[in-house]
Amino acid sequence: NLVYIHLNLYIFFFSVHAMEGEALVVKCPRRYPDRTVKWYHTQTNQLIPAEEGARIHSSGRFLWFLPTSKEDSGNYTCSTVSLMVYPYKQEVCFPAQIRYPNDTGTLTSGRIVCPTIDNYENATIVKWHKDCKPLQEQSEKYLMKEKYLFMKRPQKTDEGYYTCHFTYTHSGNVYNVSATRPFIVDEESSVPVSVKILYPSDVIQVELGICRALLGTGKQNIAVVTWEVNKTKAENLNSSRFREDRQYFMGPDRAYYGEASLNIEEVKEEDLLSFFTCIALNQMEYVMIRVTLQLKVPCNGKVTYITIGILVSLVIIALLVILYCFFRIDIVLFCRGIFKLYKTQDDGKIYDAYVIYPKNRTNEANFVEYFVHQILPEVLENKHGYKLCIYGRDILPGEDAANALERRIQKSRRLIIILTPLLIQCEEYAYEHQIALFSALIQNNIQVILLEMEAIGGYEKLQESLRHIIKQQGTIKWKEKYTECPHASNSKFWKHVRYHMPLRHKSSQLQQAV
Known part of the structure; x- marks a missing residue:
């Protein structure tokens, strides 16, 4: 096995750059379907243990550093991996060598994928930075969803280096990880039609739940219309009351549309206090609209049973207060006698x-x-x-x-x-x-x-x-x-x-x- 590894040493070689003190998970680029992958430190030829308790350990195609140290820099063999760990410096938020290449999909879209996050199971995005400055999540310019950062109508001024910071939990310990990649706007190849939500407005009656959006001209590589309920995807809700159906179709003049219908089997009072958000996005940008539900307006000239019930309740409460004020002593003594307090x-x-x-x-x-x-x-x-x-x-x-x-x-x-x-x-x-x-x-x-x-x-x-x-x-x-x-x-x-x-x-x- 050692001979086989050294024969492939110079054929499959790639470099990994990391920041000191962060978690790092490296994935072996080659697949070995017929044998178990083993990791070695090239300089010492020592086998990397497969013990989860060790700071540096391996498991199959993955090599863990929890966390990295400057002394970890060196060459590691599975194909061959060269690791360079950079120390933190106050004036530099990320060295030039640690930047990941530009995602080719971002040239014509406003979507940035957090690099290497798929190597970390159950990782959680904490925040995004642009050129070392934090992005405001509440800003209408950006939408942060899972491992993606979407930006509305990207322009040349949005070009720069974007860093995603996320946390990784392993064996009960929480580690910080960061990854940086450039974002470039190619204005000439951008989609000519912006995404636009056609329906609904900000308030709808409870029977209605269709979100219709114009997603572009012609078939789109990225086209999504979906509903969220209180910032949770409708498709991820455990409640059987909610059901989301989607369809995409081509309209006249090659206009491409998407529809997502959210059906509520039984509307409850809590739904009137919930926030329903329709999100539509394509390669160019994303838009969203927040919707609140309201009861249907009753017929003109008729008093609703709810209003009558409220008035009767208020009258009863007023009478009870008056009776208590006049007969407070008798009521207290009666309760003491009955309940033997x-x-x-x-x-x-x-x-x-x-x-x-x-x-x-x-x-x-x-x-x-x-x-x-x-x-x-x-x-x-x-x-x-x-x-x-x-x-x-x-x-x-x-x-x-x-x-x-x-x-x-x-x-x-x-x-x-x-x-x-x-x-x-x-x-x-x-x-x-x-x-x-x-x-x-x-x-x-x-x-x-x-x-x-x-x-x-x-x-x-x-x-x-x-x-x-x-x-x-x-x-x-x-x-x-x-x-x-x-x-x-x-x-x-x-x-x-x-x-x-x-x-x-x-x-x-x-x-x-x-």
Whole structure:
């Protein structure tokens, strides 16, 4: 085999030029149907391994450099390949020797093929450059499709060196590759008729889907009419709803036409938001038109069912909003009762509410203390499962009052403050108010429920912090009519109180049960 290779060494010889640091795949120009192709480094006569893990390895007719290094320059034998790797220089984007020859097909067309890209499986074009300057993909001048660059109406000013940059993925690694070739315009042999889309316009109704284009005079070497949906070729769509049919025919005066019909079996709402693009191209240039779909205009004088449905929906939504505003509290309490809503997370709290009320200095019984010690626990604790902390009932004898108050307020989820005229005159428990309002307003870790048990009139004599809370959320007022049946939990007063109470905690229920 070695003798055979050396005998063919000078008969089949070609040169490859590459940039340092890029991936390079070289294809052996000769076919060997009867034997396996092996690659050798000519100077060392070493066999290039067929191991994919190696930076330089071979597989059949292909030789990989992943990536190239300046030291790789030299001669390699399959026929014989001479490789020259050029280092990157800041002022030179590609050496003169690395340019690929002009594609003969580009002399009379605006199409440039990226050189050598077919040697790289699943390569992806990243960008194109002209004379080392990037081309704008959004420009109407250029259309970049797969390995091709199409330009509209090429002129002498479009001549130059075009470089395609693409990425190549091999064994999970991504490599950069670039290739450059010249572009030359031969104005004398250009096609006399420019490509022109005759139909459709930019908006069509959903039944229509034909794109008709004039592609030139006489039979064309390159003539394509096709549809894209959201930048994806219609023929590549996996959906069975879309079907593209094409036909080309000669019209009068030897005018050559192409038609591509896009049929949509079932039009969906998402199609009205999609972009349908008709692309037509020949050797000279390409044109495209972006189409959007719209529903058919209904007959004049008739109101569509869609409009009626929208109006009815808006009326229903408005009624629901109004009902919710008027019956918000009843709806929330109803949902809590039906769905048995509980909070299960452990928030470190023990009590659902801490109760602050003005204490009577005399031994005379009054309604406020009866309300706090009898009615409030009966409704919130016994009927609705909440746990309250009430001074005089839940603070043990011998405890330090100041520390006990502070700890229990911190362990509560709500703060219930009973408002009466006596509260204005009471200074004995000012520390209790101070700690509670500090937690509510400064630390912002507890919500306040204000129960106005007796009419106070103006709130000017109350503490400024209480006046601030009243201004923000108001108070829940106890009225004389509630005295007849104070334990009726369905009264407006108790509904408001329960609405502002927290969701019952399962942990609280367990602690209460224990």
